[in-house]
Amino acid sequence: MTSTQPNPLRNVWYQISQASWPWRITWLYLALFLFLPIAALVLKAITLNPQEIWRIATDPVALSTYNVTFVTALAAGTINGFAGLIIAWVLVRYEFPGKRLLDAAIDLPFALPTAVAGLTLSTIYSTSGWVGGFLEPFGLRVSFTRLGVLVAMIFISLPFVVRAVQPVLQALEVEMEEAAWSMGANRWQTFCRVILPPLMPAVLTGVAMGFSRAVGEYGSVVLIAGNIPFQDLIAPVLIIQRLEQFDYAGATVIGTVLLLISLAVLLVINLIQARGRRMYG
Incomplete structure (x- = not known):
């Protein structure tokens, strides 16, 4: 039948x-x-038995790379959320010589090969570099430390926030600010209560995209970091190391963990963003 x-x-x-x-x-x-x-990726990872998957995913070195990768990427996204908003504000609300050149330079991390970016950053922030040499007397070392990983992630993810905020900021009506001023609000109150709320969904969008870009970054980070386990080794570098050892299943397990954590973080950010859009249109 x-x-x-x-x-x-x-x-x-x-x-x-x-x-x-x-x-x-x-x-x-x-x-x-x-x-x-x-x-x-997922099918290759589940070719291993559950005990082996758990052993690889919770290996102390792997757990350390998750911490370095995701915590540093979130820190870079948060910093860029503030800095990108200020940069977008300056580019939209101010007129000054070289504005178009500065606006075009914001997109440089998109076009610059990541290996070139890593080489440039590691040179500038080394102990003999322009910035690193200035910070060395204060006991701050950037290149070949976790701080260098943060610098690289900030560099490659900054344009996402600026480009997400700019069009929204351009579309805001100046009359709303003038109305707030006429009702006695100062500039800080106007910014926090009138300007910032409609911008928050765009800021969160830029932070989410920058976070995703930073989590998967390899070329620039591998050159400015020391790649030492439990210090500044990131998960993408650990995946490459496992591939060089022909441990393809182990590499896919680490990759799957990165995928799941990234999806969870992005889901939370998108939920906050959607709530902001419902509240402020």
């Missing part, structure tokens, strides 16, 4: 086959370049 129960997978495929071409292209593109690679 043939089953009369509907097949969910067949129904989904039928709906996709009956959809318009843009819808089909969207699903095909996402399947090839997003869903399949993620599925391959």
